[in-house]
Amino acid sequence: MTIPGSIVPPARLLMGPGPISAYPSVLTAMSAPLVGQYDPFMTATMNETQELYRQVWATTNDATVLVDGTSRAGIEAAIVSLIRPGDRVLVPVFGRFGHLLTEIAERAGAEVHKIETEWGKVFPASVIEEAIVRVKPTLLAVVQGDTSTTMLQPLDDLGAICAKHGVLFYTDATASLGGNAFEADAWGLDAATAGLQKCLGGPSGSSPITLSEKAVAVIRSRAKIEAGIREEGDPDAADFVRSNYFDLGMILDYWGPRRLNHHTEATSMLYGSRECARLLLAEGRDAVITRHEIAGAAMLAGVEALGLQVFGDVAHKMTNVVAVEIPEGVAGDAARGAMLDDFGIEIGTSFGPLHGRVWRIGTMGYNARKDTVLTTLAALESVLRRFGASVPAGGGVEAALDVYAGV
Known part of the structure; x- marks a missing residue:
């Protein structure tokens, strides 16, 4: 057999429900x-x-x-x-x-x-x-x-x-x-x-x-x-x-x-x-939770500004992950594949009754940051448009920036 070379994983930004970028x-x-x-x-x-x-x-x-x-x-x-x-x-x-x-x-x-x-x-x-x-x-x-x-x-x-x-x-x-x-x-x-x-x-x-x-x-x-x-x-x-x-x-x-x-x-x-x-x-327990709250709120505002329907009772949503309904007419798995292949960004699908119905986008740990939120929303907007969804230009990024501007 041919002995493979050293392992070299591709560059990925893990913005799904976990695991995340360490x-x-x-x-x-x-x-x-x-x-x-x-x-x-x-x-x-x-x-x-x-x-x-x-x-x-x-x-x-x-x-x-x-x-x-x-x-x-x-x-x-x-x-x-x-x-x-x-x-x-x-x-x-x-x-x-x-x-x-x-x-x-x-x-x-x-x-x-x-x-x-x-x-x-x-x-x-x-x-x-x-x-x-x-x-x-x-x-x-x-x-x-x-x-x-x-x-x-x-x-x-x-x-x-x-x-x-x-x-x-x-x-x-x-x-x-x-x-x-x-x-x-x-x-x-x-x-x-x-x-x-x-x-x-x-x-x-x-x-x-x-x-x-x-x-x-x-x-x-x-x-x-x-x-x-x-x-x-x-x-x-x-x-x-x-x-x-x-x-x-x-x-x-x-x-x-x-x-x-x-x-x-x-x-x-x-x-x-x-x-x-x-x-x-070292960052502080409360500070880390607040960072997750802000990143989660920015992602939530961003996906809503893109016209995506948020799944579930938002009042009881975790700070660190949001589920959005896949727009009608958009091939969910193919769109996720485009996020990964074209932008190196991973988002998740779900299980059971939600499989193929929602995407799950995480903002947690090292990735609960302004730049990762904005990058993900910009990539998602591009992919949605390419797959036939009508979305406002820059709407997701602008809504997320507004959240960060308010803190």
């Missing part, structure tokens, strides 16, 4: 030399990263670590470690990723109860509380920001509701953390997971997670797994975590002072994760 310093950090997993520098870096992510999550949780793997690895670790087979789990579904939480919980042996709402909407807290009273779940598992619909589920009232009814409260914040408000302690979260490839501005491959003392107690109650053997017919078999790699009890021991070997930490991803958090905190 901060340059994150990529630089990931090229730093490796050290051994128990090297003092390595363990010190792990400790630093934990403290940085406590600030990112707005928590004092000691159990704040990374799960090596994509954001789905963090989701699975949280769910399989917090529930036992037969436990009831309530999942409010308002997009594709609610269905993902459902599937993972079902695979873990849970009795899953779903409530669903129309894509493009979110749930009032009262509806979720009514379902909690009816279902009596062990765990409420809810997505904060679902990029398939671009909706942001309010979480601030749910912690008190869960505490009142004795329910563990978990959220997947993969698409929202860093670009939207998130207050783990103030909102009463027991567990939250995320990924780097959205607002945090890194590559996929590491999943920050934070766990309350209550969640850790539940995980520790299943510590029989550390004995290493499960007897056939053991009446307490349900207490065993079904995964070794995603057993948070073992992962916490690896990150904790005992440093019990569980896996070899993904060193380059640790460096990248640390840099994502460092950049966010």
Whole structure:
């Protein structure tokens, strides 16, 4: 066979729903030399990263670590470690990723109860509380920001509701953390997971997670797994975590002072994760959220000025992604292909009932910037016109500039 040359990716501006273009310093950090997993520098870096992510999550949780793997690895670790087979789990579904939480919980042996709402909407807290009273779940598992619909589920009232009814409260914040408000302690979260490839501005491959003392107690109650053997017919078999790699009890021991070997930490991803958090905190949590809000508002104004219909309840839209209806008569996939081929800009389609119906345009992380917003809108205007849509010349760019001029 012919041996290929070194990898040389094409220049791309990733303006879809994620992954996005990483901060340059994150990529630089990931090229730093490796050290051994128990090297003092390595363990010190792990400790630093934990403290940085406590600030990112707005928590004092000691159990704040990374799960090596994509954001789905963090989701699975949280769910399989917090529930036992037969436990009831309530999942409010308002997009594709609610269905993902459902599937993972079902695979873990849970009795899953779903409530669903129309894509493009979110749930009032009262509806979720009514379902909690009816279902009596062990765990409420809810997505904060679902990029398939671009909706942001309010979480601030749910912690008190869960505490009142004795329910563990978990959220997947993969698409929202860093670009939207998130207050783990103030909102009463027991567990939250995320990924780097959205607002945090890194590559996929590491999943920050934070766990309350209550969640850790539940995980520790299943510590029989550390004995290493499960007897056939053991009446307490349900207490065993079904995964070794995603057993948070073992992962916490690896990150904790005992440093019990569980896996070899993904060193380059640790460096990248640390840099994502460092950049966010150096700029300031509130400042980063504001930057996402402004970029998102500029993109929203721009697509509306181009005559595109925005999908969903804009009042509950994430700051960092907007979905627009593909104009009638425009070949959606071909137009996206033209954005990529002619301008090097990637925007997204969607899933399920929205596949082929909407485009999703992201403004997040490193790409939540004025120049990227304007460049994307200018390219989109050109492509729309070429595909037969009637759009005002320069309208999108001018509307976005007006937003920036007003801040």
